[in-house]
Amino acid sequence: xxxxxxxxxxxxxxxxxxxxxxxxxxxxxxxxxxxxxxxxxxxxxxxxxxxxxxxxxxxxxxxxxxxxxxxxxxxxxxxxxxxxxxxxxxxxxxxxxxxxxxxxxxxxxxxxxxxxxxxxxxxxxxxxxx
Numbered sequence: 001x002x003x004x005x006x007x008x009x010x011x012x013x014x015x016x017x018x019x020x021x022x023x024x025x026x027x028x029x030x031x032x033x034x035x036x037x038x039x040x041x042x043x044x045x046x047x048x049x050x051x052x053x054x055x056x057x058x059x060x061x062x063x064x065x066x067x068x069x070x071x072x073x074x075x076x077x078x079x080x081x082x083x084x085x086x087x088x089x090x091x092x093x094x095x096x097x098x099x100x101x102x103x104x105x106x107x108x109x110x111x112x113x114x115x116x117x118x119x120x121x122x123x124x125x126x127x128x129x130x
Contacts, residue, residue, distance in 0.1 A: 001026045002024070002025070002026045002027050002099070002101070002118075002119045003023075003024070003025050003026050004022055004023070004024050004097045004098070004099060004119055004120065004121035005022065005023045005097075005121060005122070006020060006021065006022045006095070006096070006097045006121040006122065006123065006124040007020070007021050007022075007023075007124060008020040008021045008124060009095060009124030009125045009126045010125075010126070010127070011127040011128075011129065012087055012126075012127070012128055012129075013128070013129055013130075014087060014088060014089055014128055014129065014130050015086060015087065016087050016128070017083070017084060017085045017086075017087065018084045018087065018126060019081060019082065019083050019084070020036065020081065020082040020084070020095055020097075020124060020126075021079060021080070021081055022034070022036075022079065022080040022081075022082075022097030022121055023077075023079050024077065024078045024079070024080060024097070024099060025076070025077045026076075027076060027099075027101050028076050029101035029102070030053060031052075031053050031101065031102055031103040031104070032052065032053050032078075032099060032100060032101045032102075032104070033050055033051070033052045033053075033099065033100050033104040033105070033106055033109040034050065034051055034052075034071070034078065034080050034097070034098070034099040035047065035048070035049055035050030035051060035058075035069065035080075035097075035098055035099075035106070035109070035110055036048040036049050036050075036069065036080075036082045036095055036096065036097060036098070037095070037096045037098055037114075037117075038091075038093035038094065038095045038096065038126075039093055039094050039096070040092060040093040040094075043093075044114075045096070045114045046060065047060055047110035047111060047112075048060050048063055048067065048082070048095070048110075049063065049067055049068075049069035049082060049110070050069065050106040050107075050109055050110040051069050051070070051071055051080070051106055052104060052105055052106040052109070055071075056105065056106050056107075057069050057106055058106035058107040058109075058110045059110075060110070062090075063084075063091075066084065066085050066086045066087075067082060067083065067084050067085070068081075068082070068083040068085075069081065069082055069083075070083070080097060082095070084126070087126075087128045088128060089128050089129065089130045090128075091126060091128050092126060092127050092128050093125075093126060094123040094124070094125055094126075095123065095124050095125075095126050096120055096121055096122075096123045097120070097121035098117045098119060098120050098121070099117075099118065099119045100117060100118045100119065101118065101119075
């Protein structure tokens with residue numbers, strides 16, 4: 001059974017940094033897309049950053065040059081990270097780790113609607129104060 005478990009959220013002042021982690025386990029596929037989505041109150045869930053099994057990354061325009069997605073790969077287990085720098089109050093949201101296990105590419109996958117993403121973590125709150 002696939003499990004995605006996030007950690008690392010918290011509160012920080014504008015300009016600060018946080019690193020989110022997502023421990024992914026329980027899968028046995030070589031091809032995948034994994035990434036981070038976020039949802040602020042009253043807003044739609046949006047893609048933030050993604051990485052595919054070839055290591056190609058993709059970012060939302062609003063976080064380019066500030067956020068970095070990376071992964072530590074092991075057999076049937078992967079830890080996904082999101083390093084968030086120069087945080088802004090508008091980055092405040094619940095951040096969710098997500099994954100799909102089929103041949104996919106990070107850029108189009110990041111634009112998939114919520115209902116078409118296969119697996120989700122429970123979410124971790126990020127709050128940025130001005």
